[in-house]
Amino acid sequence: MATRQIPRTTLGEGASHEGFLRHKRFRWAKLALLLCAAAVAGYALIDAPPRHYGGTAFGYVLGTVATLLILWLTLLGLRKRAMTPGRWSLKGWTSAHVWLGLSLTVLATLHSGLRFGPDVHTLAWGLMMAVILSGLYGIAVYAALPPALGDSRAEMTRPQMVDALAKLDVQLEAAAQPLALADAAVVRKALAEDPFAAGLLRRLSGSDARSATRRAIVALAPAGDAALLAVLERKVAALGQIRRHLRIRALLEVWLYVHVPLTFALLAALAAHILSVFFYW
Structure with a gap:
């Protein structure tokens, strides 16, 4: 038993x-x-x-x-x-x-x-x-x-998910180089977002209500930087997939x-x- x-x-x-x-x-x-x-x-x-x-x-x-x-x-x-x-x-x-x-x-x-x-x-x-x-x-x-x-997981293992997320962060960091200090600070918060650090209750909820990456999209949308917003959208999608995986586990x-x-x-x-x-x- x-x-x-x-x-x-x-x-x-x-x-x-x-x-x-x-x-x-x-x-x-x-x-x-x-x-x-x-x-x-x-x-x-x-x-x-x-x-x-x-x-x-x-x-x-x-x-x-x-x-x-x-x-x-x-x-x-x-x-x-x-x-x-x-x-x-x-x-x-x-x-x-x-x-x-x-x-x-x-x-x-x-x-x-x-x-x-x-x-x-x-x-x-x-x-x-x-x-x-x-x-x-x-x-x-x-x-x-x-x-x-x-x-x-879309046939991805956990290490593969981590690697994919790291690659998105590299792209995000490069896209954020020309930004003003205030906007760069918003992007840095998105870069620091780690879904694997969430506690059990957060993982069970699968919620992204406090997602720094999603907030970054809202904050930077008026600037109209299409390349930066595209990378942020891809990271939101990747984070959502990881959260679903963590919720099930x-x-x-x-x-x-x-x-x-x-x-x-x-x-x-x-x-x-x-x-x-x-x-x-």
């Missing part, structure tokens, strides 16, 4: 996202469905008087399986550090992470025997559901945004700021849940 960085395999085209969900013809989706079906069948067929709950033999089996799954799912962040092909490729591991994570909604709920209350057990279940819901949001973000990410980052802390909170609540069970056994 926990991830420390955005997996590179999910930052390609939309098809790559579909790929990890459909990995090996939905192998992990089928396994998760089989696991859920077995849990539901056991819950329906096994007699557990007076009713099912976590303290029955079947409840312990479900709880053990769910706990092991949660611990394994948290290893994805470590797994991403080793890029290997084959059965346990990163794409396969990510597919298992998603589908087996979803199976926990059934396994852990049946483990509880549908008994919820103001206690650490329900807290652990609630945090688990919150982690899963945030994971679903992450899947949606990864599936929807990276194609837009590619469009916003920021949306991806925000998900991790939610998913990872929730996962650690879940692990703490899960430990408290298990310790309390053995304490009162």
